[in-house]
Amino acid sequence: MNSTSSVASGLQPLQRQAMAVKVLTKQEPITEIAKEEQVSRKFVYQQQAIAQIALNQAFEKKEPEQEVLYYLPITHSWIFQFILALILICHCSYRGVVELLRDLFDYSLSIGTIHNRVKKATAKARKINHDRDLSSIDVALLDELFQSNRPVLTGVDADSTYCFLLEAVSHRDEDTWGYYLLELEQQGLNPDYTIADGGKGIRAGQKAAWGDKPCHGDVWHIFDQCEALCRNLAKKAQGAITPREKLEQKIKVAKLQGKGNQLSAKLTQARKKMKKSLSTNVYWQKWNQLYQQLSEKFLPVKEAVESAMKSTPRASSLVENLNSCLRNYFFLRKHLNSDYLDLLRFFLNHRTFRSSRVRERVGKSPTELMTGKKHPHWLSLLGFDLFQRA
Template sequence: MDRGVGAAVRLPESGRKELAIQALAGTETLSDLAAQHGVSRKFVYQQTQKATAALDEAFSPVVRDDEVLFELAVTKTWLRQVIVALPLICRRSYRGVVEFLRDLLGLPVSLGQVHDVLQAATRQASAVNEEPDLSGIRVGLHDEIFQGATPVLAGVDARSTYCYLLVAEQHRDADTWGVHLLDAAERGLRPDYTIADAGRGLRAGQQAAWGDTPCHGDVFHIQRRSEGLANTLSRLAAGATSRRKTLQAGISRAGQRDPDGKVDVQLEQARHTEVRASCLARDVRTLVQWLRHDVLALAGPDLATRRELFDFIVVELMARELEDQRRIRPVRVALQNQRDHLLAFAGVLDIELATIARAYAVPEPLVRSACMLHRLPTTSPAYWQSWTELRARMGGKFHVLLDAVLQIMAGTPRSSSLVENLNSRLRTYFTLRRHLGGAYLDLLRFFLNHRRFLRSRHAERQDKSPRELMTGQGHPHWLTLLGLGPLQPRRA
């Protein structure tokens, strides 16, 4: 493979063009061409695609800049579509919408008109938001996000990213959460479990509304908090080293020791502080890495083993609290109090892996090994060595079982980070919040749930909206749902 890559890099432009021409001619197979030039088949495909694209462009009909491509009937409905689409798709302000219509269409529109259209769209969006049946949601992600000083209660489907709760409230206590979760339950929401951070109001509200529905811990927040502790201690250790070096350099420049020995005492104290700070930072960094890569990682040991490792980390942090109690104790207490919630995902994974083992009549340790395989990068020799060993032990069941394990892992969420992602998207719509007030959340929830993904790392989400993914049913374009459709430009 390395020789092929090197040959491809050394191949001049003229050689690449000749290779593409030979491939297009079809007189020789791609494998033969790759062997002749010492390159990979993938490289030959790439050059062929470039040549094909160049030919298509060369022979495509030339379109003049002033040629009419199509005609569009500018109606009142179409203008309302533009007024709604510009703030939502392009994140334009009210004045940006007015400027667009003035400069491109020569149409005078007031800020009041823009506001009225968006208010009407918001009322329709609020009605549409109440339509979908939420019974298909199996895992709900709950969190409290903030728009300024106002808390926003949010709930998102882990599989489809459909947002079923997004409302600004003055409080985030148990009663407030409970009321909204009861409302969602009336629309069919009854997930197998939810994922949330350690917020007391959130968890108490869910228990009051849904009884014994489990609420798993969110690993995202605790990992970020733990890594923040490790980073802070590392900076303190670096500062101690810097102070020691400064004192040492001062002694060297003086050329002689201080007669009273004060500088020597300061230097010795600095060295002692540096050693303690460096050891503490190194130990905590190691414990945090174990927590992230061995205990809270999706591909990992069974729940019982994770609990032992988790308890070990907590004990080791407690042993080092006296070194920096103000910083270490809050993290240690948070870990200790949330252990069972944070590791709940491991129990779900254990059940699913055991189900796979029974379905394929394979020993459970082998299924666990297939899960642990994904701890390794696919570019490492260790990955492929383990892959080969597992394939030899599983025989013809290997590929189908590996796919089943991958699906189970993909369907076992551990964090509510999708809500954090939602929060980052909401922040770009500040102008709507300023003009529409709290109702803008209804409009944004509608828009984000009904616009179709242009691209996604998950192939099943491509060209589908979160609502379509959640319900399994199609729906009209989001502008049509707002009573502003259909979208049918008339071709020339």
């Protein structure tokens, strides 16, 4: 190693910066600067190039889309929690996860690795599900849905929307329902009553497990059928109104021509048909009968009944809503297993509501609503550290 190279290697960053500034400002010839600093001219040119690049970058106009917002430290732990978020939040398939990591992160991962990591998270989720105390559930909503002709048993707390049952089974008979209800009883599930549709297996299984505990009939299906009936009647009424309106327009034109009498009979018939389609007095007849019986007590009684109806669960709408949410996950899978359903139930019970028709639910999870206690983020419960920008 010659003397000039040893001196150059010993220069500190600030000394190199000062040398580059001298060259860029052309205060002295490069040969003189090299002699003063006891370095080669080649080394001086190298510092000049480094300084010029830094100067160009400082004054370079950056497009807003290309501006770096923040840096994300990608670790194995972050990759694995990102995989869970893709599967549970974005409803992504395993192959979709592989493709996304390959195309956007230049990271290769096999489907087998994803499966193993999901299985590891499932073990923690299952333990949290099993340790949850269900004694605070007063009204339980029970239902069934099917995936590839295989029944899936579901159960939801009417107040908090907490899903306490999500099991793919071979049968939906008395023995199957009774077995899972008895298992849930060990976690403290003892509702005042349940709500279910007319499924014989649900009711027989509940009677076998819980004896004479009431199982109220579900009114959601009745409402759904009545809404369809109302739509049909509305269409029928509209079909009667439209011909009447057209005839009225024709009569106006005919009267100007002195021929109004020719359409008056048709218009009369159209008006009768419309009146028949729109009018019903049954509701108001019942109203008047009750009013005559109760007199001044009628309005207070009516308000009390309406208040009781609003605060009393009468339909399994929440469990039907859960079933519709589950469809968005099930369509990716031909077959369901208990591991996947345990993880899915854990996720649905611990994610927070971004919006809800019930204001008290916004920003809270079903678990928090049921227990009255806050809990960490669902990824933190599975042992991951959440990323936060500095």
